[in-house]
Amino acid sequence: MSQWEVVIGLETHVQLLTKSKIFSGAATAFGAEPNRQACAVDIALPGVLPVLNRAAVVCAIKFGLAVGAKIAPRSVFARKNYFYPDLPKGYQISQYETPVVAGGGLSIRVGEQEKFVRLVRAHLEEDAGKSLHEDFHGKTGIDLNRAGTPLLEIVSEPDLRSSAEAVAYAKALHSLVTWIGICDGNLQEGSFRVDANVSVRRPGAPFGTRREIKNLNSFRFLQQAIDYEVAWQINELEEGRAIHQATVLFDPASGETRAMRSKEDAHDYRYFPDPDLLPLEITPQWIEEVKAALPELPQAMRERFQADYGLSAYDASTLTATREMARYFEETVAAAGKENAKLCANWVMGELAARLNREELDIAAVPLAPALLAGLIRRIADGTLSSKLAKEVFEALWNGEGQDADAIIEARGLKQVSDAAAIEPIIDAVIAAQPKSVEEFRAGKEKALNALVGQVMKATQGKANPQQVGELLRKKLAAN
Amino acid sequence: MSLSLDEVGRIARLARIALTPKEAERIREELNGILDFVAQLQAIDTAGVIPMAHAVDVVQRLREDCVTEADRREDFLAIAPEAEAGLYLVPKVIE
Numbered sequence: 001m002s003q004w005e006v007v008i009g010l011e012t013h014v015q016l017l018t019k020s021k022i023f024s025g026a027a028t029a030f031g032a033e034p035n036r037q038a039c040a041v042d043i044a045l046p047g048v049l050p051v052l053n054r055a056a057v058v059c060a061i062k063f064g065l066a067v068g069a070k071i072a073p074r075s076v077f078a079r080k081n082y083f084y085p086d087l088p089k090g091y092q093i094s095q096y097e098t099p100v101v102a103g104g105g106l107s108i109r110v111g112e113q114e115k116f117v118r119l120v121r122a123h124l125e126e127d128a129g130k131s132l133h134e135d136f137h138g139k140t141g142i143d144l145n146r147a148g149t150p151l152l153e154i155v156s157e158p159d160l161r162s163s164a165e166a167v168a169y170a171k172a173l174h175s176l177v178t179w180i181g182i183c184d185g186n187l188q189e190g191s192f193r194v195d196a197n198v199s200v201r202r203p204g205a206p207f208g209t210r211r212e213i214k215n216l217n218s219f220r221f222l223q224q225a226i227d228y229e230v231a232w233q234i235n236e237l238e239e240g241r242a243i244h245q246a247t248v249l250f251d252p253a254s255g256e257t258r259a260m261r262s263k264e265d266a267h268d269y270r271y272f273p274d275p276d277l278l279p280l281e282i283t284p285q286w287i288e289e290v291k292a293a294l295p296e297l298p299q300a301m302r303e304r305f306q307a308d309y310g311l312s313a314y315d316a317s318t319l320t321a322t323r324e325m326a327r328y329f330e331e332t333v334a335a336a337g338k339e340n341a342k343l344c345a346n347w348v349m350g351e352l353a354a355r356l357n358r359e360e361l362d363i364a365a366v367p368l369a370p371a372l373l374a375g376l377i378r379r380i381a382d383g384t385l386s387s388k389l390a391k392e393v394f395e396a397l398w399n400g401e402g403q404d405a406d407a408i409i410e411a412r413g414l415k416q417v418s419d420a421a422a423i424e425p426i427i428d429a430v431i432a433a434q435p436k437s438v439e440e441f442r443a444g445k446e447k448a449l450n451a452l453v454g455q456v457m458k459a460t461q462g463k464a465n466p467q468q469v470g471e472l473l474r475k476k477l478a479a480n
Numbered sequence: 481m482s483l484s485l486d487e488v489g490r491i492a493r494l495a496r497i498a499l500t501p502k503e504a505e506r507i508r509e510e511l512n513g514i515l516d517f518v519a520q521l522q523a524i525d526t527a528g529v530i531p532m533a534h535a536v537d538v539v540q541r542l543r544e545d546c547v548t549e550a551d552r553r554e555d556f557l558a559i560a561p562e563a564e565a566g567l568y569l570v571p572k573v574i575e
Contacts, residue, residue, distance in 0.1 A: 018545050025548030034566040035557065039549035043556055055545035076533040083496055085570040098533075131573055141567030268494060273533045281539035 004200045004234050007207055008166045008226060009158035012173055013151050014183045015127070015191040016059040022126050022150035023050030023093065030189050038129070038144035044088035049276050052077075056150040059182035060100045060124055061282060061290045063152060066180050066297055067119055069104025071287055077124075077277040080269045085142050086129035094153075096271040099123035100280065105157075106176060107299060108168040109317065117169050118157040125151050152182070158197065158207065163226035167219050170194055179298055179323050187217050194222055198229045200237065208233070209243040213250055213257055225250035229257045301326055309333065309341035318349050324363045328352075328370055335374030340381045347377060351394055372397050375405040388462055389414045418465050420472060423456070426464075427472055430455045441477060449473060483511055 021028055024041035041048045064071040078096035101122035108115050129144035154173065160166045174192055178185035185192055194217070199210035213229060216222045228250075233243055248257040296304075298320045305316035319329045325348070332344045352373065356363060376393055379385045385393060385405075393408050402408035409415055430452055431438055437455075440448035449470060456469045483491075488508045492499045499507060553566065562569040 020543075020545050020547045020549075025543070025546060027547045027549075033553075035553045035568070036551045036566075038556070039552070040556075041549075045556075051543040052540055053545050054542040057542065074539075081494075085568075085573055097531075132567060133573070136564055136567070136569050138572055139562070139569040140571070140573045141565070142570055143567055270494065275534065278536065278538055278540040279533050 003202060004230075004237075005203045006161055006163075006226075006230050007158045007199045007201060007210075008160035008163075009197045009210075010156045010160065010166060010169060011195040011197070012154045012156075012170065013127075013193045013195075014063075014154060014173075014177050016056050016150040016152055016182055017184055018053055018055045018059070018150055020053060020055075021148035022053050022056045022124065024148055026148065028149050030186075032145055034141075034143035035145060038147060042088075042129075042148040043144050044090075050093060050274075052277065052280065053150060056124055057100070057280065057282065058290055059150070060122065060152055061287055062180045062182055062294060063122055063154070063177065064101035064104065065287070065291055065294055066176055067101075067104035067106055067122075069119060069122070070102045071282055072098055072100055072102065073282055073284075074098070075100045075123075075280045075282075077274045077280070078271045079274045080125075080271055082269060084128070084131075085140065086131045086144070086147065088129070088144065088147065092126060092128065093274055093277070094125035094271075095123035100282070101152075106169075106172055108165065108172045110162075110164050110168045115159075115165065117159045117165075120155040120157055122152050122154040125153055127151050152177075158199075163223045163230070166196060166226055167223050170219055170222055175298060175321060180294065187219075190217055193217050196222060196226055196229075198226055198233070199243070200230060200233050208237075209245050211243065211246045211248050211257075211259075213248050214260075216250060221250055221252055224252075224255055225257055228255055232257065295323065298323075298326075309338065309345070311342065311345055315342075315345050315349065319345060322363065328363055328366065331370035332374045332377070335371045336377040336381075340377050343377050343381060344374070347373060347394075351391065355398060367400065368398055372404055379405050379409060383418050383465065384409065384415055386462065386465060413463075415463060418468055420468070423460070423464055423469065423472060426459050427456055427469065427476060430459065431473075431476060438477065483508055483515065 016022075018028060020026060021042060024039050026039040026042055027037045029037065035043075041050060061071055063069075075095060075098045077093050079091040080094045080096070081091045083090055099121040101119075103119060103121075105116050105118040108117055127146050127149040129142055129147040132141040132143060134141070156169065160169055174185055174187075177183040177192070183191055193215055196213045196216065197210045198213060199208035201208040211229065211233070213225045216225055229248070236243055246259045248259050250257050301320050302313070302316040305311045305319060306313060311319070320326045329344060329348045332348060333341045336344050352366070352368070356366060373394075376385070376390060376397060379393070380387070380390050389409075392412075393405050393414065396402055396408045396412075397405060402411060434452060434455060437448045437451045441452070452473050453466055453469050456473070457464055457466055485504055485508060488504050488511065489499070491511075492504070492507070557563040557566070557568070560568050
């Protein structure tokens with residue numbers, strides 16, 4: 001296995017977040033009854049003409065800016081010709097020689113390794129309808145609601161060298177397109193679909209023959225499909241057989257890839273410029289307008305989090321996994337104070353994330369406002385709350401009890417007692433009541449101190465600061 | 481450039497057009513005529529000329545992103561050869 005190098009390039013179909021279709025005024029909402037959102041243009045009645053949706057172009061410009069690509073001042077729509085019943089025109093309107101976006105790339109992280117994956121291009125095109133193969137008296141049912149839905153097809157260079165890198169790239173791309181608001185990112189509904197071009201070669205040798213795995217709509221399937229395909233290709237080559245270029249499908253049930261019946265001439269799409277559509281012009285001024293409205297990008301935000309808040313690369317990348325998460329963190333820091341940024345990061349990634357996870361909630365639906373969490377964090381930072389008490393207050397805040405952390409602390413009398421004068425009598429009493437532990441500690445048994453601290457904490461109902469109690473105990477035991 | 485009858489057959493197949501041998505021969509002559517014409521154009525030096533994507537030198541007008549089309553499913557299904565449960569029915573397609 002080790003003498004083979006894996007080469008992967010991904011083609012991703014990103015469904016753009018527009019209200020209407022790319023070339024018609026029909027709705028794009030998911031889940032409508034069959035054919036209720038397919039107008040005369042979408043079903044290709046004679047005489048209809050496509051008119052390009054401005055919002056779809058804006059999405060493409062946003063993406064181009066986000067990946068540092070070139071945005072073509074003039075790009076052309078082409079017809080990709082093939083016959084299939086869910087493609088009523090007999091051609092798909094796509095872009096061929098002059099795509100709207102060219103070049104650029106994005107950074108991915110696999111473990112500690114960071115890698116830049118180059119992009120070839122991204123082009124606008126329309127989606128096809130759906131074929132339903134359940135039995136309609138031996139016929140196939142066609143639903144054209146999806147026909148004409150705007151897609152951005154994003155093509156990477158074959159820069160990926162493992163299934164783990166392919167998944168990291170797909171996740172980074174998914175995070176980016178949802179971050180800039182051009183895609184809802186819903187994998188189950190097919191808003192983000194990946195085709196993987198996979199080949200293997202001896203290191204340093206020219207690229208091997210690739211096979212294309214079509215239509216993967218989960219990161220797990222992407223990983224499984226590539227792993228299976230790679231093992232299969234290596235086995236074929238090692239047994240002296242050649243790999244033939246093919247399109248394959250992944251079967252999640254068996255975990256295998258298998259070749260689709262190869263259609264003769266299937267790849268002869270006879271592209272030509274669509275005479276129904278004039279060239280698309282994108283002026284520098286339009287690009288500037290879109291740029292001005294673009295949110296801060298995840299990469300820039302990660303760098304800022306590290307520089308401004310002193311967070312680790314790991315923390316910064318976890319907190320920028322989604323825009324909502326990043327926004328929540330920043331609002332918490334704004335209210336808790338920059339000096340408490342690390343504490344805020346720990347609580348957002350720790351207690352809050354765990355709680356959201358447990359209740360299967362998205363951070364967008366979090367019941368706890370950032371300002372409330374910040375109020376709690378301030379009371380941890382100033383020593384009012386021990387971490388144990390903080391968790392209790394967090395629980396109460398989550399459940400909507402009390403106006404804020406201070407009100408809960410007040411109502412429940414949870415204040416950590418850090419006044420030495422108040423704790424000392426309790427410590428004295430514990431020392432007097434636990435001669436055995438005292439003796440053990442004096443004989444050099446460190447652990448005995450923990451037992452004494454525990455007794456003090458118990459006597460104060462957890463309100464003492466355990467660290468301070470430890471120090472006071474040491475001092476007293478050393479003095480006597 | 482001259483097309484063979486096999487190539488004509490392939491082009492016809494891609495376009496889903498059935499040709500009799502006699503028709504194929506006639507179409508071959510017509511296509512060769514077109515290709516000769518293209519060959520004349522290709523002889524011209526076009527280095528530095530931006531490829532023309534459209535005969536009219538204007539740019540695409542864009543549409544605002546609004547839903548303007550009402551649901552006319554029943555009308556459309558009524559003119560289809562066969563429909564059921566809101567779906568257009570076609571001869572079975574299996575991948």
